[in-house]
Amino acid sequence: MHEMGIASSIIEAIQKEQARYPGSRARKAGVRIGEFAGVDSESLLFCFEAIVKDSRLEPLDLGIERSGGDELDLQWVELDDEVCV
Amino acid sequence: MMQVPVEQKVLSENDKIAARLRSQLANSGTLSLNFISSPGSGKTQFLERTLEMLPRGIRAAVLTGDIQTDNDAQRLSRYGFPVRQISTGGACHLDARMVEKHLTGWQTADLDYLFIENVGNLVCPTSYDLGEDAKVVILSVTEGEDKPLKYPGIFRKSELMIVNKIDLLPYVPFWVKLAREHARKINPKIEIIEMSALTGDGFDQWFSWLNERAQTKKQFPGRDRERAVVLTGSRLPENTLSMS
Numbered sequence: 001m002h003e004m005g006i007a008s009s010i011i012e013a014i015q016k017e018q019a020r021y022p023g024s025r026a027r028k029a030g031v032r033i034g035e036f037a038g039v040d041s042e043s044l045l046f047c048f049e050a051i052v053k054d055s056r057l058e059p060l061d062l063g064i065e066r067s068g069g070d071e072l073d074l075q076w077v078e079l080d081d082e083v084c085v
Numbered sequence: 086m087m088q089v090p091v092e093q094k095v096l097s098e099n100d101k102i103a104a105r106l107r108s109q110l111a112n113s114g115t116l117s118l119n120f121i122s123s124p125g126s127g128k129t130q131f132l133e134r135t136l137e138m139l140p141r142g143i144r145a146a147v148l149t150g151d152i153q154t155d156n157d158a159q160r161l162s163r164y165g166f167p168v169r170q171i172s173t174g175g176a177c178h179l180d181a182r183m184v185e186k187h188l189t190g191w192q193t194a195d196l197d198y199l200f201i202e203n204v205g206n207l208v209c210p211t212s213y214d215l216g217e218d219a220k221v222v223i224l225s226v227t228e229g230e231d232k233p234l235k236y237p238g239i240f241r242k243s244e245l246m247i248v249n250k251i252d253l254l255p256y257v258p259f260w261v262k263l264a265r266e267h268a269r270k271i272n273p274k275i276e277i278i279e280m281s282a283l284t285g286d287g288f289d290q291w292f293s294w295l296n297e298r299a300q301t302k303k304q305f306p307g308r309d310r311e312r313a314v315v316l317t318g319s320r321l322p323e324n325t326l327s328m329s
Contacts, residue, residue, distance in 0.1 A: 002177055002209035009095050017091055027086065031095060038211040038238040070238060072095045072212060078088045 006039055007047035010074060011057065017077045028078040030063040036070040099213055102181035106188075106216025111306040113194040116299045117201065119215050121239055122223035123232075124205030127249045129157045131223060131282040132200055136164035138288055145198040148187050150179040152204060167191060178209035181216055197299060207236040218302060219244040224268075226250045226259040233267040240271045245278065245294060252281040 010031060018026045033039050041064050048062045065075070094100055110117050122128050132147060139145060146167040149157040158170035169187050171179060184201060193199070201217060203210040222243040224232055227250060233240040240246065246268050248261060261279060268275050278294065280287025 002212065005176065005180075006095060006212070009098065013091065013093065013095060013097070017089060021089070029091075036238040036241050038208045070241065074091045074093055074095050076088050076090050076092075078086055080086060 003040060003043040004047045004051075006072070007044055007051055010048065010062070011051060013074045014060070014077055018079065021079055024079040026057075026060055026077050027080050028061040028063060030065060030075045030077075032065045032067050032071050032073045032075050034067045034069040034071040037072040038070075039072060041066070096212060096214075099181045102185055103214035103216040106181060106185055110193055110199065110216060110218075111302075113196065114303045114306055115193050115196045115199050116295075116302045117199040117215075117217045119201045119203060119210070119217035119220045120223060121203045121207065121210045121220055121243070122205060122225075123207055123228060126205070126223045126225040126228065127282050128202050128205065128223055129160055131247070131249060131280075132161060132202055133164065134282045134285060134288065135200070135291070136161065136166055138285070138292070139198075140292075143197050144195055145200060146191060146196050147200045147202065148179075148184060149202040150183070150204045152177070157202065173204060177204055177206045178213050179203050179215060180213045184215045198295070207232070207239050211238040211242060218298065221245045221247060223247045223249050224264060226253050226257055226261070228259075230260055230264040231267055233264070233271045237271045240268050240275065243272070243275060245276045247291070248277065248279045249282055251279050251286060252284050 010029065014026045014029050018024055033041060033044070045062060045064065052058050052060045106117075120128050120132070129149070132149075136145065136147070144166075146169075147161050148169050148171055149161060150171040150173060151157055152173050152175060155170040155172065158168050162168040171183050171187050173179065173183065179201065201215055203215075207222075220239070220243040222239050222245070224246060226248065229235070233246075248264060251261070254261070265277055268277060276294065278287055278290045280291060
């Protein structure tokens, strides 16, 4: 069960991205997971939701796209840009 | 709302540290191998035997990962080489940060080999680059021949598969040919060595493999092996280091 560690890494990456746009809030992020990446989507989603729930990150959703290789990539982050410059 | 493209590896922080380790080990000409298997496939015994049989003058060090206890480090430290235990305290894999931290104080320039024994697990260690030159997967004959199909990730990423405990073949229903076929189906380029860490069978082949990789690394520290083989025009001479 390393999905908890993977979920934390995704959240760190999202926060880093969010910090590049001061005042913005991340609402959703998209990851791509290859079938040979050794990561279980259900379990990853469960861990991600567990970290986000009742934290200052809420609401934050994770979208998962499956692919054929061994990728484990953060593809995009959707930011609430109301306060963006 | 706006969507910003990120397109980066989720484990990019780990990969940065791994790249730093890889560059350090390239400069020192140290061959680093990451051994991955299920619990109980004989990783520690295999490394004990390897340390015991290493030719005189070869300098090696071992990092051994477990969730709890330093039992493996105690076993491995009997052979006169530096050994450190990495206790992950719950994590089911090693990551590059743990490796970097536990290398502190060791002069990698003094090392020909760095052996990293990962936590016994065929899934989670697959995702984490430790700056190694190659991953080596160990499968023992008391497991199923279909493990390469069940856990394709690690067999795909490994350059060598060791089939261990072949001394037990008369007593267990394990068909080596089938295991080989399954492994090659997942990874046609994977090299395979059958051995028994208990009896020492297959260690000649293992040491040839190790020696070839070490020589290639010393001659072409920054390049990958296939390119090095192309540049030299042929396979590198085996057993340049004499076996004691």
